[in-house]
Amino acid sequence: MTDPLQAFLRHLAVERGASDHTVRSYGTDLRDFQAYLTETLGERASVTQVDTRVVRGWLARLAARRLEPSSIERRLAALRSWFRFLVRRGVLGSNPARDVRGPRVPRKLAGFLPIDEAMALVGGRGVAVAARERDLAIVELLWASGVRVSELAGLDLDDVDRGESTVRVLGKGGHERIVPFGRSAARRLDAYLARRGPAPGPLFQNARGGRLTVRSMHTIVRRTARAAGIARRVSPHTLRHTFATHLLDAGADLRMIQELLGHRRLSTTQRYTHVSADQLMRVYDQAHPRARAASTPRRPR
Numbered sequence: 001m002t003d004p005l006q007a008f009l010r011h012l013a014v015e016r017g018a019s020d021h022t023v024r025s026y027g028t029d030l031r032d033f034q035a036y037l038t039e040t041l042g043e044r045a046s047v048t049q050v051d052t053r054v055v056r057g058w059l060a061r062l063a064a065r066r067l068e069p070s071s072i073e074r075r076l077a078a079l080r081s082w083f084r085f086l087v088r089r090g091v092l093g094s095n096p097a098r099d100v101r102g103p104r105v106p107r108k109l110a111g112f113l114p115i116d117e118a119m120a121l122v123g124g125r126g127v128a129v130a131a132r133e134r135d136l137a138i139v140e141l142l143w144a145s146g147v148r149v150s151e152l153a154g155l156d157l158d159d160v161d162r163g164e165s166t167v168r169v170l171g172k173g174g175h176e177r178i179v180p181f182g183r184s185a186a187r188r189l190d191a192y193l194a195r196r197g198p199a200p201g202p203l204f205q206n207a208r209g210g211r212l213t214v215r216s217m218h219t220i221v222r223r224t225a226r227a228a229g230i231a232r233r234v235s236p237h238t239l240r241h242t243f244a245t246h247l248l249d250a251g252a253d254l255r256m257i258q259e260l261l262g263h264r265r266l267s268t269t270q271r272y273t274h275v276s277a278d279q280l281m282r283v284y285d286q287a288h289p290r291a292r293a294a295s296t297p298r299r300p301r
Contacts, residue, residue, distance in 0.1 A: 017174030126227030
């Protein structure tokens with residue numbers, strides 16, 4: 001294997017169907033490790049020389065650069081994946097990063113918008129006239145479907161079933177799923193498509209007719225939130241959390257939300273449950289016989 005890193009990145013892109021963004025992120029993180037390896041062991045350093053001490057030394061260097069614990073943990077996960085790949089290919093005998101523990105990452109509450117702010121966001125107040133239909137269709141679909149921003153940016157016109165109000169999404173690992181969206185999002189989308197025209201190709205286009213990028217969609221969401229008077233930082237991922245939270249609050253089953261979000265593991269979806277603790281308490285109080293029999297009402301949280 002002439003270039004172990006390029007072989008791994010090719011494996012991510014081709015065999016695992018990782019997005020361009022994911023491949024770039026892995027490449028950046030692992031090249032940083034390679035630079036540290038060269039600095040530590042010399043120009044002829046090889047991954048076969050890596051042991052746990054080298055991995056811990058790299059993590060210490062990252063901490064000295066004042067990186068967030070979550071960023072360090074992400075880089076360590078990338079390193080573990082690379083070494084696991086090299087073990088399977090017979091380049092390494094064992095994974096030297098497997099038993100190295102990263103920094104403790106504090107669990108952050110998922111950011112989401114309450115219904116009134118979400119309604120203000122899609123209301124369109126202050127949105128520039130030139131791209132109004134497109135930008136409002138984007139924020140409405142993000143909230144209405146819960147798709148990842150990369151998935152939304154990757155949609156073509158043929159992926160939309162306007163009659164059924166669904167989109168066909170290609171998620172992580174090349175897994176396809178059908179996601180519904182509501183009538184409000186359908187109306188926004190129809191208004192945008194009337195302006196865009198029926199030509200096949202990328203669903204959301206820039207001024208030159210090319211595919212709108214993920215970065216541009218982030219800018220659109222932030223700009224629309226500011227125009228709506230929302231003070232907090234809002235990103236496309238905020239709307240994904242908002243989608244899941246509002247469904248959960250309305251009593252949707254967690255496994256159904258898992259399917260809609262395209263999560264492989266239910267544990268990933270469960271990150272959204274803590275934001276709806278009040279709803280869970282209300283359901284418990286209404287459903288459990290011992291809760292109903294209690295003489296004292298539960299104090300508001």
